[in-house]
Amino acid sequence: MSGLPILSIMLLIPAVAAIACLFVPAATARAIALAATLVDFVLGVLLWANYDIGGAQWQFVEHGPAFGFFRWDLGIDGFALMLVMLSVFLMPICIGASWRAIEKRVPEYMAAFLLTETLMIGTFAAQDLFLFYLFFEAGLIPMYLIIGIWGGANRIYASYKFFLYTLLGSLLMLVAMLYMTQVAGTSSIPALQAFDFPGHVQTWLWLAFFASFAVKMPMWPVHTWLPDAHVQAPTAGSVILAGVLLKLGGYGFLRFSLPMFPEASGELTWLIFGLSAVAVIYTSLVALVQSDMKKLIAYSSVAHMAIVTIGLFAFNRQGIEGAMIMMLSHGLVSGALFLCVGVIYDRLHTREISRYGGLAINMPRYALFFLFFTMASIGLPGTSGFVAEFLALMGTYQVSTWIALLCTTSIILGAAYMLYLYRRVVFGEIKSEDVREMQDLSHRELWLLAPIAAVALWMGVYPESFMAPMRKDVGVLLARIDRATPPSDSKPTAGKPIPAAHAAAHGTAH
């Protein structure tokens, strides 16, 4: 593979396909989009297959020309590899999910999706600070269009809110980036990760990045754009929003905040922990009372993303690996849950939970998939959600028992709102005649859900495939941030062992 600029090719294919889509009729646009995303997926598999686990930190490195103030430098490590895989895996599924649902201005729609793919892969692969920024921010544009044009009734408000939220954070981040390149004299991300900024500067820079990433996560209290965006977005838009765009915040913390400002990260851990713990409980309770399926899942996403942030800021291997798996797992599972909503939305054109009921009777296959993803969402062991939640919370416990306790309540609250949703939609008697007429999953829908289920199961049973490529990178990161690790609140003292003979006689003594 050496020599072949595979990352550039992966960026180029969807971009070219996007342009091509604009000049062809709807049916051809669909075909082009599907073909391009599938080719990118195959390239992604090749990328993974050729990734040297335990090898160099940055692989598939490309140094391209400079355009003004940013350089075309690409390269991936294990984290980026996994997130690129997530993007290229979900993208064909999104195209498939839009096959029938989108009838209006199909070529533009397909172009927007393909552009999103380019920008997402670019975000994860960029090695230049400004190149990253370009991809990171431009990624919003197609998403903004997807919501604004193909969205629901209240789409303008949702896209406007989405835009406003993200803009403010982005500006602050840009200012910070400009300052950083001036001080450090480089815009290369690997170089900046090794550069030590002075303590007080770190705090300001950290806060500026935080403003952007917290919105993208989204963290409480800047999360309110997400439910609206999800509700208004078309199904595939929600899938990509939950599946990939929400990962940008976590990726940002991992790539910038932690390695570039370790001291500030250590000092401000309380802020992350506090907001995350509030988010877990707050949004879970809000999810419990939702009557709109998409809103419910959107709120649950906020709770899950809070688990990502506490895991990242636990400053230990379990926490960070758990957070990464949570990003992947959530990308798959909540994406699939949005697809599940889309399946029934396409039939009845409502997201009102109360309109449904008894789907297990006429849609048994659908009920099975929905059950699986529900269980994966609430972290049943054997699914990806468990590995993620378990490791992230285990990492957190080592730093703060309070936060671990508060965030572990998500296993109770999550079970409550998801099972309550499942019960209202799938169990019970069939509500009405139009519900009775709903058909079970078509072959197309089966082919959208089955691969995600398979990967979620794979990640739950044998997560090693996904964790091995990231292991070395976690080690590198830990070596970098180790010095700033916040103190643990639970250090055990040494025991006072009872001598063996005494222990045996201890029996009935008490």
Added chain:
Amino acid sequence: MHSILLIVFLPLLAAVVAGLGNKALGVVPAKVITTGALFASCLLSWPIFLGFLAGTNTASVVPVLTWIVSGDMAVDWSLRVDQLTAIMLVVITSVSALVHLYSWGYMSEDPDQPRFFAYLSLFTFAMLMLVTADTLVQMFFGWEGVGLASYLLIGFWFRKPSANAAAIKAFVVNRVGDLGFMLGIFGTFLVFGTVSIPAILAAAPGMAGSTIGFLGYRVDTMTLLCLLLFVGAMGKSAQLGLHTWLPDAMEGPTPVSALIHAATMVTAGVFMVCRLSPMFETSPAALHVVMFVGAATCLFAATVGMVQTDIKRVIAYSTCSQLGYMFFAAGVGAYGAAMFHLFTHAFFKALLFLGAGSVIHAMHHEQDMRYYGGLRKSIPLTFWGMMMGTLAITGVGLPAVFGNPLGIGFAGFHSKDAIIEAGWAAGEPGVWFVGVLVALITSFYSWRLMFLTFWGTPRWAASEHIQHALHDAHGHGHDDHAHGHDAHHADEAHGNPAQAEDSGDHPSTHGASQHDLPAGTGGYHPHESPWPMLVPLILLSIGAIAAGFVFHGYFIEPDAGETFWKGDIAFREHLMHAMHGVPVPIKLSATIAMLLGLGTAWYAYIKAPSFPAAVADQFRILYRFLVHKYYFDELYHLIFVRPAFAIGRFLWHRGDEKTIDRFGPNGSAWVVQLSSRVAGRLQNGYVYTYAFVMLIGLTAVVTWAIAQ
């Protein structure tokens, strides 16, 4: 290949085939595959168990696959086989195989049988993973896996609102316990740097007396870890406080109640405490808590069981109470006795449940004992099966006193009396007294069930279910299959809450039911159940009769026990010695209590049937308190469920909409002003370029796109 692989994975394979094949596969193939797999597992399990009894087997671990590796947190999928596992293996596979067989008869009218059998097999797989776990994390996998299967099976009749509610309740309440379990695993990993059970148990004594920080306090390390893990055990084993899901779980089909909510899953907590017994031994404080929780549950559930009228709920509370006995045994350090009671209880409680199922089957899905009576002659085999179960649970036997060289009796006699004696021998007269008192109550409610069901005159005519059966028979001939379960579900859904209301508001009618209701058969003829249902009853009867006598040596006798356990649990040999040396009155106490309970039940339900109503009237408040199960459900609804929804609504409307959005994006002018001010202050040209090119570009594109 080690046979344990087949034992564990055959049920999984069967579940997958039957579950995914579902209706395409057909009812009979699904039943054959799942039941066949279970019988194969069962046949492979017994030799392992017998090998351990004979002392020819040694503990081994069969690795399967890497699971989670995150630094020191390394977990493999692996199957551990040792004494403790071997006991659980035979219990699980035997009861499960019999329950599969039984379901051929019990579920024969149900249109969804492949799904049912797939769930049963899935459950068995998860339970086997739990007991073969070599790490706490795999145990947690099994733990939650059985929770899932339990959820699916309680809600099996998913059209029924009450079943759905019960299923969610079971899952969520169990998750409260699992919160403790998870934190326990985290803490254990923090302290020991591993989640491997043997490694933890080996290192545990070295940490005795250490302290650790938790929620800002310094606490004893081992006490904290044991108690956190024990919270998990309390959830799964329905101990006081987290018990509320178990009675509701009776919404599931009766074979499920027998397998999951009596014989196997609910005993997982006891298994966990015994598995981790060397760890609990390092914390006397934690053991005390285990003992008190066990004793309290034991008493609480037994008192509630006295006044229930639904036959399955009586047995459910009985299960809860017996689980209390097991914890109480573990809490005083008699882990062998706890496991022994777990072992015998599995047989006789499964027998009682399956017997109850047979009665329900005969009575056309009527579950209220007030509408039973006089069934002894109509369903004799069921009667004798339940009789054996009752003799076993009440602990009928001849104590080893007055020259009788060794005690001999039904299963429960050996195991329960051992627990009561252990309570005394461990120097806990208080819990010993509770144990004896509960033995009395157990005997009372068990015989009450028998007398109300099988003795007296028939009171069937007043039952709606029986009326249904009679009318249907007139209407469409003997076409039982036409009204599958669905017809009954609706009835039950309406029937149960109404019943609960009745019993609460009119205690007098309730207690005196057998008199006030019109007597008579109404022309209904109960039929004995088919052979697939009777064979399990017969086989389990053998267990209920003999399991105690045959195996007590290995489990609780000082020498044989020490040899058998080989350090697999913390076997306190001298406690077992002390148990045998308790004074004669103590040895007799449980038997006397049993006889008193029998006598009272006989007086109240045979000799003077107006007596219960009189008592209920006399102690009206107490009676209502018991009928309402100490108002736990009402209390939890008030302090957890309703506030959760109310706070959720408040945060949504007041928090998100009225506060965050109002001052955030909806106050957009403010945001735009602020952002331009920020941009204006910075003297860097790039900021302008970037921000404004982006903003203008975006606006232009969107305007163009939307306007078109």
